[in-house]
Amino acid sequence: MKPTxxxxxxxxxxxxxxxxxxxxxxxxKEGEIFGLLGPNGSGKTTTINCLLSLLSFDKGExxxxxxxxxxxxxxxKREIGVIMQNxxxxxxxxxxxNIDYFxxxxxxxxEKRKACVEDAIKFVxxxxxVNFRPKKLSGGxxxxxxxxxxxxxxPKLIILDEPTVAVDPQSxxxxxxxxxxxxxxxxxxxxxxxxxEEVEQICTRIAIMDKGRKIAEGTKDELKGxxxxxxxxxxxILELPEDVREKIAHLPHVYExxxxxxxxxxxxxGGRHNLIRxxxxxxxxxxxxxxxxxxxxxxxxxxxxxxxxxxxxxxE
Amino acid sequence: MQVFKAFLRVLxxxxxxxxxxxxxxxxxxxxxxxxxxxxxxxxxxxxxxVIEDLDDTPESRALTEYISKGNRIxxxxxxxxxxxxxxxxxxxxxAVTIPKGFAERLxxxxxxxxxxxxxxxxxYAATNMxxxxxxxxxxxxAYQALGQTTQEASQAALAALSDEAEVxxxxxxxxxxxxxxxxxxxxxxxxxxxxxSVIMNTLCPAMVAMNRKDxxxxxxxxxxxxxxxxxxxxxxxxxxxxxxxxxxxxxxGVINSTxxxxxxxxxxxxALLFALFSAVLAIFVSEFSPGDNIxxxxxxxxxxxxxxxxxxxxxQSLLGSGVLSAAKFLPAYWYVRVxxxxxxxxxxxxxxxxxxLGIEAGFVAVFVLLAIxxxxxxxxxAVSRRVMA
Numbered sequence: 199m200k201p202t203x204x205x206x207x208x209x210x211x212x213x214x215x216x217x218x219x220x221x222x223x224x225x226x227k228e229g230e231i232f233g234l235l236g237p238n239g240s241g242k243t244t245t246i247n248c249l250l251s252l253l254s255f256d257k258g259e260x261x262x263x264x265x266x267x268x269x270x271x272x273x274x275k276r277e278i279g280v281i282m283q284n285x286x287x288x289x290x291x292x293x294x295x296n297i298d299y300f301x302x303x304x305x306x307x308x309e310k311r312k313a314c315v316e317d318a319i320k321f322v323x324x325x326x327x328v329n330f331r332p333k334k335l336s337g338g339x340x341x342x343x344x345x346x347x348x349x350x351x352x353p354k355l356i357i358l359d360e361p362t363v364a365v366d367p368q369s370x371x372x373x374x375x376x377x378x379x380x381x382x383x384x385x386x387x388x389x390x391x392x393x394x395e396e397v398e399q400i401c402t403r404i405a406i407m408d409k410g411r412k413i414a415e416g417t418k419d420e421l422k423g424x425x426x427x428x429x430x431x432x433x434x435i436l437e438l439p440e441d442v443r444e445k446i447a448h449l450p451h452v453y454e455x456x457x458x459x460x461x462x463x464x465x466x467x468g469g470r471h472n473l474i475r476x477x478x479x480x481x482x483x484x485x486x487x488x489x490x491x492x493x494x495x496x497x498x499x500x501x502x503x504x505x506x507x508x509x510x511x512x513x514e
Numbered sequence: 515m516q517v518f519k520a521f522l523r524v525l526x527x528x529x530x531x532x533x534x535x536x537x538x539x540x541x542x543x544x545x546x547x548x549x550x551x552x553x554x555x556x557x558x559x560x561x562x563x564v565i566e567d568l569d570d571t572p573e574s575r576a577l578t579e580y581i582s583k584g585n586r587i588x589x590x591x592x593x594x595x596x597x598x599x600x601x602x603x604x605x606x607x608x609a610v611t612i613p614k615g616f617a618e619r620l621x622x623x624x625x626x627x628x629x630x631x632x633x634x635x636x637x638y639a640a641t642n643m644x645x646x647x648x649x650x651x652x653x654x655x656a657y658q659a660l661g662q663t664t665q666e667a668s669q670a671a672l673a674a675l676s677d678e679a680e681v682x683x684x685x686x687x688x689x690x691x692x693x694x695x696x697x698x699x700x701x702x703x704x705x706x707x708x709x710x711s712v713i714m715n716t717l718c719p720a721m722v723a724m725n726r727k728d729x730x731x732x733x734x735x736x737x738x739x740x741x742x743x744x745x746x747x748x749x750x751x752x753x754x755x756x757x758x759x760x761x762x763x764x765x766x767g768v769i770n771s772t773x774x775x776x777x778x779x780x781x782x783x784x785a786l787l788f789a790l791f792s793a794v795l796a797i798f799v800s801e802f803s804p805g806d807n808i809x810x811x812x813x814x815x816x817x818x819x820x821x822x823x824x825x826x827x828x829x830q831s832l833l834g835s836g837v838l839s840a841a842k843f844l845p846a847y848w849y850v851r852v853x854x855x856x857x858x859x860x861x862x863x864x865x866x867x868x869x870x871l872g873i874e875a876g877f878v879a880v881f882v883l884l885a886i887x888x889x890x891x892x893x894x895x896a897v898s899r900r901v902m903a
Contacts, residue, residue, distance in 0.1 A: 250735050276737035286728035290527040290720075291520065302516035303736035347732070 209258035233401030279353030304351035318350035338369025394497040434488030517746035561607035569616040576668035713792035721800035
């Protein structure tokens, strides 16, 4: 069994009357890409800040690499790389100088540091921009610099707090691929995001947060297995008699139908050949229909079913 | 030393905005030293004057004699065009023609248009000449009113208007040239302006950059201890401020070809205290994380305000008592007071110099405490305001 890298036990953090973290617990094993998924205001960044001892907390325990994490746990901090939500670099230094600065906070040896800085530049693909000032970089390149500053010292634990906010799709893919590569090289990764597609794409295990609480945890398949919905079938149809809809609603595994005048949505729980059975009913009724989609459940469906609100629609 | 080196790099990137101040200051310092004037004799400005006396009477000759005094008389031109050219090309500044019948018109009490005046370029001297002519005519009229003949009145006016008040230069400007090393001390007197400008314009934005919230967060996540971070920042600041101070002190000696000795070291210590004050003021301001524009405005207001109020630009002896009373609450007042004592403007008292230096040191201590208080208050408020995400 792989050792535990991060253990958060019963963490409570209050801001006055507001409970930011409500008895939040978590255990992350070595080699995982652990996703913390939740809407804005769910407590992801507060969790990270508590984990890094940037914030004090009211109750609970945090252990990193099997040792208690405190503000003076400098030996633990040296093993952690942090990539914040906002780009945290000095505009007055060049790309190389910025990476060297942050790397130097962890590695004193000049030669070793130099090699690490070069590796980081290569890793994020900023070789052509090393002498540029951050203000001259595009948003995507700036995010890459932000990542390079966080990983240059080759940390064992990398914490990424929404690193792809306001990033173009190309840079986002590159960043996500980079995270997976870092993980392959041996780093344990904690990845917070409110973009479920990203979390689904790269995370090996996911915890879903809402209002400071962990509402679900597991692999993406485990999470999807927690809900009734296993398949959503959508059919473009301009006319749907009530008796045909009733017939579809009574098909095996169908638990919900929804028709808005142009599109019929049928949600199924388990079973196979759901689509074929639905289409057979429509053909039998001699009803013409347009495009047909069959979608597997997403983490948004998981969030929707557990909390009753969509992940995307949640307000800060 | 990573923070130390990074901070010096940030300072270096901010230094460009201060270069213009430094260059101008050295230039002015150099000009003041090399072009210092010893003039103590003052003379009225002279103008080139053409007088054509067509009347040739005792009255017209009295007028001619009066306006000739203090001016250079140019012979009259035969050709009118030559006179116009001369006036245009300023080889002649002013031309007066006293027409025939001048004495008679003067006797009849006329004052307007009794002579012809010509000039092309408007100048202070031309206006003055106009006033002189009017003054003569009015003075003659005044004597005539007393019962004198026109001839007597003209002579009396000439005599009366020829009297001049004797002017003696008691003190030139601020007393420079009075004591030893006066040029160097003048250089030192202006130093608060340059120290404040340079240090505020560079140290303040550099501190703001290093205190940026996200940057500090990331730094705090690393293995570096907060004490080490703060020490490195202060170490780099001290090195920078010390270098700025040393450069100006050395430059003062070089420009004025003076070796520091004796009481001049007090001026050096005085400048060091003011440099320290400028640094802690910059640190204090940076705690509020202002933008570059705000820093610029604050720098201009604090620098110019303090320098004008405290006697850096205008000698303290010329400032009103109200202004001086207010200025006592600013360190530049005490800085200038020390310089005035060293240059002999006011009597030198060792105890008063010590008090002034002590007050300057007090200002440094107060602003250090204020900076610490603001930092703590802002940190506490930031933690309590931090929203969960």
